[in-house]
Amino acid sequence: MTIKKKPNYNFIIGSILTGLIVALALVSLVYTPYDPDAMDAANKFAGISLKHPMGCDNFGRDIFSRVMEGTKNTLFVALGTVAIGTVFGILLGAFTGYFGGILDEILMRINDAIFAFPSILLALVIVSLLGSGKYNVMIALGIAFIPSFARIVRAEFLKNRELDYVKSARLMGAGSLRIMFVHILPNTFSVLASSVMIGFNNAVLAEAGMSFLGIGVQPPDASLGRMLSEAQTYLFSTPSYAFFPGLVIILMVLGFSLLSEGISQKSV
Amino acid sequence: MLLEVKDLNIEFHDHLTPETVVYDFNLSLKEGEIVGIVGESGSGKTMSALAIAGLLNRKDMKKSGEILFDGKDLLTCKRSELRSYQGNDISMIFQEPMTSLNPVKKIGAQVEESLKIHTNLTKEERYQKAISILNDVEIKDPESVYHKYPHQLSGGMRQRVMIASAMILEPKILIADEPTTALDVTIQAQIIKLLKKLNKQKKTSILFISHDLSLVRTLCHRAIVMKQGYILEEGNIEEIFEHPKEAYTKQLIEAIPALEL
Ligand SMILES: Nc1ncnc2c1ncn2[C@@H]1O[C@H](COP(=O)(O)OP(=O)(O)O)[C@@H](O)[C@H]1O
Ligand SMILES: [Mg+2]
Numbered sequence: 001m002t003i004k005k006k007p008n009y010n011f012i013i014g015s016i017l018t019g020l021i022v023a024l025a026l027v028s029l030v031y032t033p034y035d036p037d038a039m040d041a042a043n044k045f046a047g048i049s050l051k052h053p054m055g056c057d058n059f060g061r062d063i064f065s066r067v068m069e070g071t072k073n074t075l076f077v078a079l080g081t082v083a084i085g086t087v088f089g090i091l092l093g094a095f096t097g098y099f100g101g102i103l104d105e106i107l108m109r110i111n112d113a114i115f116a117f118p119s120i121l122l123a124l125v126i127v128s129l130l131g132s133g134k135y136n137v138m139i140a141l142g143i144a145f146i147p148s149f150a151r152i153v154r155a156e157f158l159k160n161r162e163l164d165y166v167k168s169a170r171l172m173g174a175g176s177l178r179i180m181f182v183h184i185l186p187n188t189f190s191v192l193a194s195s196v197m198i199g200f201n202n203a204v205l206a207e208a209g210m211s212f213l214g215i216g217v218q219p220p221d222a223s224l225g226r227m228l229s230e231a232q233t234y235l236f237s238t239p240s241y242a243f244f245p246g247l248v249i250i251l252m253v254l255g256f257s258l259l260s261e262g263i264s265q266k267s268v
Numbered sequence: 269m270l271l272e273v274k275d276l277n278i279e280f281h282d283h284l285t286p287e288t289v290v291y292d293f294n295l296s297l298k299e300g301e302i303v304g305i306v307g308e309s310g311s312g313k314t315m316s317a318l319a320i321a322g323l324l325n326r327k328d329m330k331k332s333g334e335i336l337f338d339g340k341d342l343l344t345c346k347r348s349e350l351r352s353y354q355g356n357d358i359s360m361i362f363q364e365p366m367t368s369l370n371p372v373k374k375i376g377a378q379v380e381e382s383l384k385i386h387t388n389l390t391k392e393e394r395y396q397k398a399i400s401i402l403n404d405v406e407i408k409d410p411e412s413v414y415h416k417y418p419h420q421l422s423g424g425m426r427q428r429v430m431i432a433s434a435m436i437l438e439p440k441i442l443i444a445d446e447p448t449t450a451l452d453v454t455i456q457a458q459i460i461k462l463l464k465k466l467n468k469q470k471k472t473s474i475l476f477i478s479h480d481l482s483l484v485r486t487l488c489h490r491a492i493v494m495k496q497g498y499i500l501e502e503g504n505i506e507e508i509f510e511h512p513k514e515a516y517t518k519q520l521i522e523a524i525p526a527l528e529l
Contacts, residue, residue: 101327164368168430171321172355172382186372 011262017255021248025075028068036061036069037220045238055240057230067244069222074252077138077217078203082196084142089149090192094180096150097157108154111147119144120206124215132215134223141206145199152195156188190263197260204252224249269336270440270473271297271320276333278315278324286330289315291497293333295475297441302467302474304484304505306520307494313477316494317443319343320475321360322350337441355382359434360443364450365426369418376414379433386437397436404469405432405462424455428462435466442466443475448483460487482524485509493517 040060048055054063092111096104114122119141126140160166161184169183210216211225219226224245231242276293279286290312297303305313318324320335322342335342337358342350359382362368369378379398383389389397395414402410405428418426427447434442444463448456460483467474478484484491485505492502493514500514512518 164362164364165370167323167362168360168368168433169370169381170354171323171358171360172433173351173353173385174355174381175351178385183370183373187370189372 008262008265010258011266014255014258014260014262017251018259021071021252021255022075024068024248025072028065028072032062032065032068034062034065036065036222038062045234048240054244055238057227057238057241058234063227063241063244066222066227067224067248070224070227070245071248071252073134073217073221073223074204074207074225074249077134077141077207077223078200080135080138081141081145081203081207082199084139085145085149085199086192086196088142088146090153090185090188092146092150093153093155094157094185097154098161098176098180098184100158104154107150111150114144115147115151117144119148119202120209123206123210127210127215132218134217134221137207137210137216141203141210144206145203149192149195149199152191153188156191157184160184160187190266194260194264197256197263201253201256201260204249204256208249269296270299270301270338271295272334272336273316273320274334274336276316276319276331276335278312278319279330280328281330282326282328289497290319293499295320295492297473297475299440299473300467300471301490302463302476302488304488304491305475305477305494306479306481306484306491307500309479310496311494312497313479313494314445317360317445317475317477321358321443322354323360352386355439356386356437357439358441358443359437359439360445361427361430361434361447363446365423365430366418366450368430369426371418373417374414375416375418375421375429378418379414379429379436381433382437398432401432401436402429404435404466405429406458407432423451424458427451427455427459431459431462431466435470435472438470439472441473441475443477445477446479447476449478449480456483463487481509481520493520 038061040056043052043056043060044058046052046056046060052062052064054067057063057066092107096107122144123137123140126143127136130136130140166179166183169179174183207216207223208225208228211223212229214229217223217226227245228242231245234241273293273295276290277288278290279288293316295303305316307313315324319331324331331343333343337353342353376395376398379401380394383394383397398414399410402413407413407425407428413421421429448459451459463474463476464487466472476484476488488505490503491505491508493500493508493516495516500516501508508517509521512521
């Protein structure tokens with residue numbers, strides 16, 4: 001018997017939005033209508049036209065090209081952030097959750113302490129130590145993200161290690177590492193998938209926020225957050241300068257949120 | 269003697285006062301023999317079985333006595349040595365076929381797990397062995413079951429899969445902890461028949477744990493009766509059923525519904 005399910009709109013719309021944004025970033029790797037950094041004094045603040053679908057900025061740079069470039073950089077930073085957060089979060093969560101004991105106590109207290117700081121504040125501190133630039137932002141945000149992933153993974157490992165299938169695996173002579181990463185880890189993927197999406201979401205916002213404050217991605221690299229901050233001055237004269245990067249951020253965040261919702265709906 | 273357990277005591281130290289859950293447990297198991305452990309729930313059957321399987325190695329519990337397998341004491345041997353027995357020589361199946369299979373891995377991979385750990389067989393050889401053991405446990409269409417996930421199978425099928433994965437290396441001892449309790453009566457009878465067949469064909473000794481005396485009677489050669497952590501009596505199956513020494517055993521026998529399958 002198959003129960004007819006309502007289509008998972010969250011998942012569908014989320015996938016489409018995310019797909020479009022990722023496609024935009026991928027295309028920017030090989031093609032942008034103009035060189036995103038090429039200044040053209042003649043086109044300073046050029047309005048929306050067929051040649052410049054989003055207009056031009058204060059240096060006469062094509063905003064559409066810069067949005068593409070910025071989307072790429074923002075996604076790249078988000079990807080790196082989430083990768084660092086997930087990999088270390090999984091390692092930390094797996095070992096503490098599976099073995100428990102005193103190591104778990106110590107690491108989790110440290111984790112709680114880090115978790116207590118807003119991640120953007122923590123990232124600010126780390127960036128001020130490492131210096132700005134997109135790789136340092138990635139590392140800083142990545143570190144700030146580890147605790148939340150570690151918690152989720154630890155909780156799943158705590159739950160799973162008591163289950164009979166783990167006992168059977170141990171009984172077949174499987175070692176701890178094999179049990180942790182071959183048997184238990186795949187069981188955490190559905191929970192992890194939805195938090196990875198939330199992670200992307202937060203990473204995009206955090207990167208945009210940091211770049212907006214001038215400590216994230218550095219010029220000449222375009223970033224959506226940077227564009228927003230540069231556009232502030234011209235908000236009334238050239239609203240399109242701020243509008244389009246802002247729109248892409250919103251669509252990106254919306255896409256990831258819907259996808260995350262959709263994934264957790266799917267796995268129920 | 270294949271397995272000899274001498275004066276096994278199991279104590280929990282996870283509360284303020286230590287709690288002994290198994291006292292002076294003794295057991296001997298010959299090759300090809302099926303021994304039953306019966307007793308009400310909470311009497312220490314599972315704990316004894318887990319200890320024999322080498323699964324009770326939490327730091328907060330204490331075990332004393334000896335568990336001799338082929339003359340080697342499993343309680344004191346090295347972890348690595350214990351692991352080389354587990355799956356290879358001693359296997360175990362559990363009560364809940366729902367939770368004893370990994371929900372996100374395909375049946376084939378789970379049946380082959382012991383082969384991956386203990387042998388160097390190629391992928392193709394593992395596949396052949398898996399299909400053959402799935403046939404042995406009387407699963408129809410093993411090639412398609414191989415590619416299924418646990419949730420696509422019924423409880424009885426899952427328990428057969430568990431037996432297959434426990435038996436694939438033809439262990440000398442199979443410990444079955446209430447393997448039929450979660451199944452309905454007709455499936456129970458099939459699983460008992462299957463265990464009997466495997467015992468005959470492969471000479472596997474079985475330690476069969478159950479609170480259902482009628483099952484123990486149809487399957488086992490000998491039985492041990494446990495209550496509150498103690499062994500009350502043990503002996504030949506007919507002896508226990510015909511001439512129980514203890515009042516408690518009599519009660520258990522009288523409690524069997526007079527319904528014959
Ligand atoms: N963590 C624990 N701490 C203390 N006692 C426990 C713990 N786990 C189980 N027990 C006790 O061990 C006894 C034996 O349990 P078990 O072997 O599972 O019984 P059976 O399998 O015969 O139903 C029970 O009385 C149970 O309460
Ligand atoms: Mg039990």
